[in-house]
Amino acid sequence: MIENALKGGKRYWSWIAFLLVIIAVGGLYWLRQFNEGLTITGLNRDVSWGLYIAQFTFMVGVAASAVMVVLPYYLHNYKAFGKITILGEFVAVGACIMCMGFIFVDMGQPFRITNVFLHPSPNSMMFWDTVVLMGYLVLNVLISFVTLHSEKKSIAPPKWIRPIIILSIPWAVSIHTVTAFLYAGLVARPFWMTAVMAPRFLATAFSAGPALLILLALILRKNTKFDTGKEPIQKLAIIVTYAMIMNVFLLLMEIFTAVYSGIPEHLDHFKYLYFGLGENTALVPWMWTSAVLAVIALVLLIVPQFRKNETLLIWGCIAVFISIWIDKGMGMIVTGYIPNPLHTVTEYVPTFPEVMITLMVWALGGLIITGLYKVALSVRKQLV
Amino acid sequence: MGVDRRKFVKIAGAAALGLTAAPPIKLFSSETEEKADTSLCNTATDSCVCKPPEVDPVEQGLKKDPTRWAMVVNLGECRKHEDCKDCILACHETHNVPDFPKKKDEVKWIWKEQFSHAFHEVENEFGDEELNHSPALLLCNHCDNPPCVKVCPTQATWKREQDGIVMMDWHRCIGCRYCLAACPYGSRSFNYRDPRPHIKEINTDFPTRMRGVVEKCTFCDERLAEGKLPACVDACKYGCLTFGDLEDADSKVRELLHSHFTIRRKPGLGTQPEVFYIV
Numbered sequence: 001m002i003e004n005a006l007k008g009g010k011r012y013w014s015w016i017a018f019l020l021v022i023i024a025v026g027g028l029y030w031l032r033q034f035n036e037g038l039t040i041t042g043l044n045r046d047v048s049w050g051l052y053i054a055q056f057t058f059m060v061g062v063a064a065s066a067v068m069v070v071l072p073y074y075l076h077n078y079k080a081f082g083k084i085t086i087l088g089e090f091v092a093v094g095a096c097i098m099c100m101g102f103i104f105v106d107m108g109q110p111f112r113i114t115n116v117f118l119h120p121s122p123n124s125m126m127f128w129d130t131v132v133l134m135g136y137l138v139l140n141v142l143i144s145f146v147t148l149h150s151e152k153k154s155i156a157p158p159k160w161i162r163p164i165i166i167l168s169i170p171w172a173v174s175i176h177t178v179t180a181f182l183y184a185g186l187v188a189r190p191f192w193m194t195a196v197m198a199p200r201f202l203a204t205a206f207s208a209g210p211a212l213l214i215l216l217a218l219i220l221r222k223n224t225k226f227d228t229g230k231e232p233i234q235k236l237a238i239i240v241t242y243a244m245i246m247n248v249f250l251l252l253m254e255i256f257t258a259v260y261s262g263i264p265e266h267l268d269h270f271k272y273l274y275f276g277l278g279e280n281t282a283l284v285p286w287m288w289t290s291a292v293l294a295v296i297a298l299v300l301l302i303v304p305q306f307r308k309n310e311t312l313l314i315w316g317c318i319a320v321f322i323s324i325w326i327d328k329g330m331g332m333i334v335t336g337y338i339p340n341p342l343h344t345v346t347e348y349v350p351t352f353p354e355v356m357i358t359l360m361v362w363a364l365g366g367l368i369i370t371g372l373y374k375v376a377l378s379v380r381k382q383l384v
Numbered sequence: 385m386g387v388d389r390r391k392f393v394k395i396a397g398a399a400a401l402g403l404t405a406a407p408p409i410k411l412f413s414s415e416t417e418e419k420a421d422t423s424l425c426n427t428a429t430d431s432c433v434c435k436p437p438e439v440d441p442v443e444q445g446l447k448k449d450p451t452r453w454a455m456v457v458n459l460g461e462c463r464k465h466e467d468c469k470d471c472i473l474a475c476h477e478t479h480n481v482p483d484f485p486k487k488k489d490e491v492k493w494i495w496k497e498q499f500s501h502a503f504h505e506v507e508n509e510f511g512d513e514e515l516n517h518s519p520a521l522l523l524c525n526h527c528d529n530p531p532c533v534k535v536c537p538t539q540a541t542w543k544r545e546q547d548g549i550v551m552m553d554w555h556r557c558i559g560c561r562y563c564l565a566a567c568p569y570g571s572r573s574f575n576y577r578d579p580r581p582h583i584k585e586i587n588t589d590f591p592t593r594m595r596g597v598v599e600k601c602t603f604c605d606e607r608l609a610e611g612k613l614p615a616c617v618d619a620c621k622y623g624c625l626t627f628g629d630l631e632d633a634d635s636k637v638r639e640l641l642h643s644h645f646t647i648r649r650k651p652g653l654g655t656q657p658e659v660f661y662i663v
């Protein structure tokens with residue numbers, strides 16, 4: 001089954017080659033980082049998490065979003081998601097590996113990672129996050145391969161897999177909740193100290209993730225014989241719409257609390273995000289881009305005529321994806337550190353090597369998802 | 385050093401636990417304890433460092449109440465010597481703290497920071513301008529309830545049971561920098577690059593670190609073990625720094641806390657810093 005990933009036409013191989021080049025170039029920068037240390041990034045004493053951890057946070061959401069196809073299909077027997085479920089699970093696999101990649105490149109001593117298991121620390125949310133993420137990866141690899149294998153043989157999936165599939169549903173929620181707890185329980189960071197973080201993470205996950213899935217399904221439809229049909233795309237679009245509304249609603253709750261209470265320790269973070277603090281305005285253009293895209297996305301998604309028009313839907317999904325990627329990634333992580341605990345400002349801008357290493361991990365995820373999709377499509381084509 | 389010391393700490397910790405679980409023994413031995421305390425007192429300094437924390441209570445055949453090391457910084461006096469850096473230099477030289485050319489890589493254990501930043505929550509727009517701009521000495525607070533320890537995924541930073549020092553194991557730290565996110569005082573530094581080439585003169589009695597690990601003040605646990613005061617306290621020729629045991633009612637720190645109005649950084653967070661400031 002797996003061997004299908006190694007068969008393909010010219011287009012397929014040029015895409016793979018493109019990803020491999022990015023991985024190779026990024027890999028060189030990673031080697032440099034490994035030799036010189038994280039000094040080659042823009043990180044500093046005050047802003048000690050940046051682009052890598054931002055990508056990690058965003059990707060956990062993408063991974064968790066598989067539940068939005070798994071749940072209707074397996075729990076509610078919503079048949080229209082039959083073809084697309086495996087795509088969601090494979091995205092989850094790729095996203096999980098990317099999460100681990102981003103953690104790995106962010107660590108000062110990456111080869112000591114085993115210490116997390118040699119000295120388990122249940123106090124630490126990072127310990128739990130590692131545990132649930134690895135568990136989630138295993139669950140998704142198992143589920144997707146077992147179901148695909150049965151499909152190949154045109155038999156029903158074995159009975160024992162069902163409880164595992166059901167388990168993966170709350171597990172998906174848990175990975176993103178625990179990821180929110182990484183940040184939300186820190187007395188040092190008022191910006192992150194919000195009970196709304198986990199719910200908002202889920203809302204952003206369930207909009208950005210399915211938005212990506214819609215885009216991927218449409219790309220597949222255009223380039224291959226694989227077609228999910230209109231119905232699942234439209235159903236996913238509705239999920240994206242509701243989740244995006246929840247996300248924007250929760251963001252407004254955050255802003256109300258900060259602005260109305262007016263506590264400088266909270267408010268200043270939001271000021272930094274949208275207006276900058278004094279000369280320090282690195283994130284301002286990004287955050288307004290995110291805000292404008294969110295509004296565009298809502299218009300395109302909420303108005304039924306727009307949503308049902310697939311061209312406009314594509315733009316809506318792109319807007320959702322980028323808006324959340326900015327806001328939940330760099331916006332969320334970096335602003336936790338600005339202003340710092342001394343209420344002064346040190347800014348952070350990623351460096352070129354840092355961006356290349358980030359692209360490397362993205363390309364790695366892209367490679368994994370491409371290969372897995374190839375496998376899935378080959379199995380399906382055999383069926384026809 | 386990490387492994388041995390940790391092992392010791394574990395044994396000592398376990399021993400301490402065992403003894404507290406057996407209150408009658410403690411009750412009867414309290415007299416011997418006190419005697420033993422004074423007999424161990426080897427210096428005539430104001431702030432008595434008479435309880436070497438690394439003496440195994442089991443080996444000694446006695447159990448002491450846990451020590452709680454604390455520091456009182458007299459900012460009023462310190463302010464008068466704005467350019468003095470004796471304590472900082474002494475600490476950084478003793479502990480092989482690197483001096484990186486770029487500020488973004490900075491590593492520091494103890495440093496001076498504008499008062500209005502260090503205590504921004506008590507800043508007052510009509511307050512004493514001079515005070516607001518005066519330097520305050522900052523270091524790890526060795527919090528009683530340290531958020532940095534809570535978050536560490538490898539227990540590479542931990543609170544030593546017998547004396548409350550928040551310790552670091554540089555051989556175990558994975559450099560995830562979660563503790564930097566968690567410390568509400570900005571007390572921790574990460575080695576973004578190899579520190580060794582940037583140490584002016586290596587002190588061979590103290591370990592150097594490698595790149596990719598976190599470090600911070602350890603209240604000079606290595607000097608305390610030898611019955612010495614922390615390097616910064618020793619270095620201050622104006623007597624601005626006082627170090628001692630909060631559990632000891634007669635200690636100089638307790639006396640200062642009693643006779644002066646002191647403040648701590650961000651007391652509302654419940655971290656219970658063990659560094660106090662006389663303004």
Ligand code: SF4
Binds near residue numbers: 531533566
């Ligand atoms: S001051 Fe910071 S580093 Fe020191 S014990 Fe408290 S939280 Fe930990």
Ligand code: SF4
Binds near residue numbers: 541
């Ligand atoms: S950087 Fe080191 S000491 Fe800090 S939390 Fe991570 S492993 Fe623990």
